[in-house]
Amino acid sequence: MLNVARIRAISIDLDDTLWPIWPTIERAERVLHAWLQAHAPQTAALSAVPGTLREVRDHMNIHRADLAHDLSALRRESIRTLLVRAGDDPALAEPAFEAFFAERQRVEFFDDALPALAFLASRFPVVALSNGNADVHRVGIGQHFTAALSARELGLAKPDPRMFHAGAKALGVPPQDVLHVGDDAQLDVAGGLSAGMQVAWINRPGHAWHPELHRHGQPQLDCRSLAELCDRLRG
Numbered sequence: 344m345l346n347v348a349r350i351r352a353i354s355i356d357l358d359d360t361l362w363p364i365w366p367t368i369e370r371a372e373r374v375l376h377a378w379l380q381a382h383a384p385q386t387a388a389l390s391a392v393p394g395t396l397r398e399v400r401d402h403m404n405i406h407r408a409d410l411a412h413d414l415s416a417l418r419r420e421s422i423r424t425l426l427v428r429a430g431d432d433p434a435l436a437e438p439a440f441e442a443f444f445a446e447r448q449r450v451e452f453f454d455d456a457l458p459a460l461a462f463l464a465s466r467f468p469v470v471a472l473s474n475g476n477a478d479v480h481r482v483g484i485g486q487h488f489t490a491a492l493s494a495r496e497l498g499l500a501k502p503d504p505r506m507f508h509a510g511a512k513a514l515g516v517p518p519q520d521v522l523h524v525g526d527d528a529q530l531d532v533a534g535g536l537s538a539g540m541q542v543a544w545i546n547r548p549g550h551a552w553h554p555e556l557h558r559h560g561q562p563q564l565d566c567r568s569l570a571e572l573c574d575r576l577r578g
Contacts, residue, residue, distance in 0.1 A: 372443070522540065
């Protein structure tokens with residue numbers, strides 16, 4: 344049961360909570376491929392060979408484990424690896440990545456996301472907690488946030504409780520006074536609960552709570568939308 348009176352601040356996930364992530368990534372990858380076709384056609388041709396991109400991702404996961412929490416660096420180094428293998432100039436990795444990254448920031452919000460952010464930020468300090476590489480300022484929502492923390496800058500990722508604790512510290516409140524809002528049952532809900540926070544699960548598909556996660560407890564709210572979350576907080 345949610346204790347509304349205890350909430351002094353909000354932490355919120357970004358990808359798949361405020362916008363669907365895979366349409367964004369797929370569009371950004373098409374932009375990247377078009378950029379490579381124009382500036383590094385040998386690399387574009389290599390990347391189109393079935394299995395190549397998966398092999399490069401596997402290679403990076405094994406040989407660049409130091410970048411596991413930095414999706415931007417992983418993407419940039421994957422592009423550089425492809426350029427080298429294709430015989431193109433590896434210096435093109437930076438502008439190629441920027442083409443991808445600019446498009447990655449062009450998100451299409453869920454219909455209830457912007458009204459919900461405005462509502463939450465008018466009542467509480469809000470911090471973004473993301474394992475991804477969205478930039479709240481480039482996305483156009485920076486005005487709603489007191490702070491934005493990512494796995495890249497912290498060197499760790501949700502569901503690690505330390506990421507949630509860092510968010511609470513940025514907000515200037517203890518973790519038990521924070522309501523964490525997110526879509527992922529493992530990363531957001533189990534992670535937030537293990538950090539001592541209350542959690543609102545934005546469960547748009549209406550999934551059942553995962554039995555294997557019961558040891559963490561259950562989310563205080565199970566909402567089908569951010570609009571429902573705001574209604575519950577008003578009530």
